[in-house]
Amino acid sequence: MKPLALLALLLTAGCTTVPPTNIHQPMTARPAPRAELPPANGAIWQAGQGRPLFEDRRARYVGDTITVRITERTTATAQSNRKLDKSNSISASVGSLLGLPGKTLQGINLNAESANAFDGKGEAANNNAFTGNITVTVIDVLPNGNLLVSGEKQVAIGQEQEFVRISGVVNPSFVDAFNIVESSKVADARIEYKSSGQLSEGQIMGWMARFFLNVLPF
Incomplete structure (x- = not known):
């Protein structure tokens, strides 16, 4: 019974495997602890506050969040035409000469011709569209003030899990008033949309089929 239970556990774990990622790590970060503030003196402005009273709320520190509006559209086309024509012609003749042996070969005309033709065409097209919103966390502030952000969104629907991940470097001047x-x-954007579950596994070729596909020469 123990081997069967272990096999069932491995199969169950395989169904819930989190897809690998190339996103900058970690995908979240906690803000740095604040220094102990002096006691309030009753004024509107308090010394030691992290942000001025009338400053906007755009992200600029580790642990702050930014909403990224994903609007990715890529279109690529490739077309190739090749044509080759080649022909050769050779002719030879043996004249009639007196006093030479091999009279049966005299007066023979030899002609040889060869022709090669090749015409090949190829065309490929690829269109992708990815739209959505995801809120990410500032995981580092670079020396020039740019923000390294990273984040992940997980959505589980039944037995299927979807993972939306994004990371990259954001210039704070590109962040609008709504953050x-x-x-x-x-x-350096890295955007991923992956899924894990029975539906995604059904789209993957089995390991035995992949083995024969790589080994067989036809």
Whole structure:
């Protein structure tokens, strides 16, 4: 019974495997602890506050959050045409000469011709669209003031889990007053949309089929 239970446990664990990622790690960060503030003196402005009273709430510190509006559209096309024509012709003749042996070969004409033709065409097209919103966390502030952000959103529907991940470098000047930045303005962006579950596993070729596909020459 123990081997069967272990096998069932492994199969169950395989169904809930989290897809690997290339996103900057960690995908979240806690803000640095604040220094102990002096006691309030009753004034509106208090010394030691992290932000001025009339300052906007755009992210700028580790642990702050930014909403990234994902609007990715890519279109790629490739077309190739190749054509080759080649022909050769050779002719030879043996004249009639007196006093030479092999009279049966005299007066024979030899002609040889060869022709090669090749015409190949190829065309490929790829269109992708990815839209959505995800809120990420500032995990580091670079020396020039840019923000390294990273985040993940997990959505579970039945037995299927979806993972939306994004990371990159954000220039604070590109963040609007609502603390939102477009994904097209995120440098070194790494955007992923992956899923884990029975539906995603059904789209993957089995290991035995992959083995024969790599080994068989036809």
